[in-house]
Amino acid sequence: MSKAFVKESDEAEDLEVPEVAAVAGFKNYMTPAGYRALRDEFEHLVKVERPRLVEVIAWAAGNGDRSENGDYIYGKRRLREIDRRIRYLTKRLESAEVVDPAAREATDRVYFGATVTVYDVQTETEETWQIVGVDEANPSEGKISWISPLAKALLKREVGDEVRVPVPGGVRVLEIVDVQYRV
Incomplete structure (x- = not known):
């Protein structure tokens, strides 16, 4: 079926949609581990996934009618997703300021x-959080972004300080x- 009969366009799918919005006015701080993870993902996409997908698309294109060729249509869509992710990773890696926590002098x-351990006065429990970059934040792993409300409340405080964090x-x-x- 021709695209003239369907309300689809390749242009609509090419729109740049940021996966993690770049925060205006903030630096792109990252730990060495976070930088390595982004760089490894970038290299995997560029050296493994994209070339493999290009081969599949070329094979599918050689099969004739592209309008009803699922391998070709899905492949092109996936290629656009990969290219969008590669552009995003390129920008984030170029703007990264790597800060090694292990290189910092011991301080409270x-x-x-x-990596901060806090005692919750109301629930009488302890929690441990590492303050990391925006791209590497993962609360289920105990990693919070340095621009999160909790991290902002903790920054520049020291052992023994009591911190009040607004929550819903x-x-x-x-x-x-x-x-x-530590690393």
């Missing part, structure tokens, strides 16, 4: 890259128990 003060249910009161800088 919280800075980027710190009110205010959490946390006491900083330990600060470490």
Whole structure:
């Protein structure tokens, strides 16, 4: 079926949609591990996935009618997704400022890259969070972005400080128990 009969266009799918919005006015801080992970993903996409997909698209294009060729249509769509991700990763890697937490002098003060253990006064539980870059944040792994409300409340504080963090249910009161800088 011709695209003239369907409301589809290749142009609509080519629109750039940021996966993690670049935060205007903030630097792109990253830990060495976060930088390596992004670089590894970039290299995998460029050296493995994209060339393999280009081969499939070329094979599918050689099969004749492209308008009803699922391999060709899906391949082109996936290629656009990969190219969009490659462009995004390129921009993030170029703007990255790698900060190695292990290189920081031992201190009880919280800075980027710190692994902070806090005691929640209300629930009487301890939590450990590492303050990392926007692209490497993953709360389920205990990694929070340095621009998150919790990290902002912890930054520049030190062991023994009590921190009040606004949350949807009110205010959490946390006491900083330990600060470490490790890889």
